[in-house]
Amino acid sequence: MAHLFLSRVEATPDGEAYRYPVPVDEHAADGAPGAEQWRSLTWAQTAERVKAVAAGLMSLGIRSEDRVAIASSTRIEWIIADLGNMCAGAATTTVYPSTNADETAFILSNSGSRALFAENAKQLEKVVAKREDLPELRTVILFGGAAEQPAAEGLTVLTLAELEQAGAKYLSEHPDAVTEAVAALDKEQLATLIYTSGTTGRPKGVRLVHDCWAYQGVAQEESGLLRSDDIHFMWLPLSHVFGKALISGQIATGHVMAVDGRVDRIIHNLPVIRPTLMASAPRIFEKVYNGIAAKARAEGGAKYKIFLWAAKVSRDYARTTQANRTATGRATAPFALKLQHAIADKLVYAKIRAAFGGRFRGSVSGSAALSPEIGYFFLGAGVPILEGYGLTETSAGTTVNRPDDIRIGTVGRPLPGTEVRIAEDGEVLLRGPSIMRGYHEMPEQSAEVLEADGWFHTGDIGDFENGYLRITDRKKDMFKTSGGKYVAPSEVEGKFKAVCPFVSNILVIGNNRNFCTALIGLDETVIMPWAASHGLAGKPYAEVVASPQVNELIGGYVKQLNGDLQRWQTIKKFTLLPRDLDIEHGELTPSLKIKRPVVERTYADAVTGMYEGANEA
Structure with a gap:
């Protein structure tokens, strides 16, 4: 990947590579969030920063295949840090910023990460709290905020700007350091450790080498999926393999990528960026x-x-x-x-x-x-x-x-x-x-x-x-009813999402049961306006979903769904959840996959209630 990146820089140094938002001022005159403007980096400007980061890491003693983690939301600094890692010969360990302190410590420890790029003080606090479990972690580089020293022995904290300054100094003394590190790379050298979301148990570190990413870049270009004239809006989490792979494609084609991972800004950003392409x-x-x-x-x-x-x-x-x-x-x-x-x-x-x-x-x-x-x-x-x-x-x-x-x-x-x-x-x-x-x-x-x-x-x-x-x-989600019929739950769940405009998440249950049931979470932004116009104005979400009106509404959509299913697939009973499933309660992975065992344990009483009195023979 480092070769692919430097080849792109050489081919189109003055071409626009990235766009990213920066605040014009902290607050507008009326106290609302301040205005933003989009800045650009050319490929040459990107390379200058990437080489400075790579050299800065070398000055810290980071060498070939050492792991350097990134715990941050999607932003331009994430990409620069990742490319800097690879150009130094190091490997990136990705960490979702929403990951709790215990799992963050597990990932950093299991990977043997020696340094960490942290988005802010909140990410720094996680490793400080688990310092005794992370003996190999020596340095934290902050994307935002001042580099205040934490109360953690043997841990150095600096800003990204300070790392780049150290890298510039290192390059003045060792001008060929980054070029030599890239030249020494092998296609089978470790480039990235991405830990699986873990719908069950501890996550596993997936070892992806440089050839994996270089292949992704070339294959995406050759397939016609990406074009050199594209403007790609990147908001996906780069800690996830999907977003990371599309960075490879962007480097291969050289198209413009607008980077902003704030999900609440997607609708606002679309007419500003006017992308030709987006992943979601x-x-x-x-x-x-x-x-x-x-x-x-x-x-x-x-x-x-x-x-x-x-x-x-x-x-x-x-x-x-x-x-x-x-x-x-x-x-x-x-x-x-x-x-x-x-x-x-x-x-x-x-x-x-x-x-x-x-x-x-x-x-x-x-x-x-x-x-x-x-x-x-x-x-x-x-x-x-x-x-x-x-x-x-x-x-x-x-x-x-x-x-x-x-x-x-x-x-x-x-x-x-x-x-x-x-x-x-x-x-x-x-x-x-x-x-x-x-x-x-x-x-x-x-x-x-x-x-x-x-x-x-x-x-x-x-x-x-x-x-x-x-x-x-x-394969592991498919189940067999007690009548011996196989059910693919995601097929039924997908059909329900197509007919019901109020659903957010649905989990179909029926393994070794006589019939199928469902746990359903509704989209609060959609159901609450409906509720307000149907005699439930002012009621909290939990009361709304427990109301006869909403249960009758959703029951109508379940009946509509059942009309398109085989008899053994039909939903005989359902429960509307008092809140939607979320990452914070451990029910969704960071990539929004449902952790089925967790949800079934959390709502075990509701599941039992749907089968009480039913013939399970």
Whole structure:
């Protein structure tokens, strides 16, 4: 990756590489948050900072394959620190900023990290609190705030600016230090340790080498997924493999990346950045769709009817053009449908595209399954979602839909150089340069998923359809009812998200049970306005979801869902949770995957209550 980066700098030194927001002033005149402006870095300017960071790390004694961690949200400094690590020959350990002190200490200790880039004092406090568990950690570099010395023996704290200054001095004395470190890199040298989100048990450190990331960059470019003229809005957590892989693609193509990880600024940033490309988890599109539907519902009358009509036209148009493209190679539709689509475009779709900045050519979706109904809606509205598939263990992307040939309901075709095979039991197996080189210091667990000839067992169930991969479910999540019928819970959950605009999270339960039930968390921003207009104004969220009105509302959507399911898949009973699932309570991973065992334990009484008195034989 360091070679790829320096080659990019040499090829387009004056080209714009990154944009990032900086405050103009702390507060506006009325006391509101201050204004911001976007600054840019050229590739040459980026390289100057990256080399200074690399040399600064060398001045601290960091050498080949030493681990240097980053605990920060997505921001320009994260990218500079990561590239600095790799250009010094070191390896980056990624840590989510939301990770608690105990797990942060575990990751830093297990990885043997010698230094840490910390976003702020809050991240520093975690390692100070666990200092006795981190004997190898000697230095913390702060992205923000002053470098105040903590009450922790043997721990040096400095700012990123101070590290870069130390690096500049080091380069004045050793001008070829970074160049020589990069030249000494091997493609099989450790570049990154990413710890799996851990839906069960302690996270495992996934060992990803330089060749994994270099392959990702080249494959994304060759597939046509990324283009040199793209403007990519990067808000995904870079501690997650999905965001990290897209940095590789950006370096390979040289396109502009606008970096701001503040999720609450996404809607504000889109019309400012006007991106051509964005990557996201499906939950963002679900929330956008639910928000659009809720706004139309609140306006009532004709506007809501127009939205419902336009949503149906959008899906019908997308389904028809996709089917015709598959059959004939031409994305055509009957004249009447084209006319309806054109009218709906002026009334509804154009406004949606404008909200995304007006020049959107696609959004890559990963980390969880996208509901096909959501996918068809946005495709028909001219905001195509390119669903892909990958795991931490595969450096993210292995298959992806292409902008010029989208198959909703699939995760696309393999990237160039990646092989896909379906095992006899339906498990998806992968092989190629992006596959991890094992779990850190866990040879037995590595051998369980990696075959000697390079095939990786994903744990996902899937099948091929005309060269496109379809993922059915997680192998470990599928369950069998007491009647002997298999149920893929994510399939049912995805269908419910498509029909119910109020849902945030849903967990289908039924292993060894006579019927299926569900735990459902509602989207507070959508259900509360509905509640206010239905006699529940002023009530707190927990009372709203416990009300007969809301239970009857959601029950209607469950009935609608059941009409599209096999008998053994249907939801016989459901419980609305008193709060939505979240990361803070340990129910979601940082990448927003549900920790099923945790949720089932937390709400064990509710699950038991749904089966009380039922015939479990």
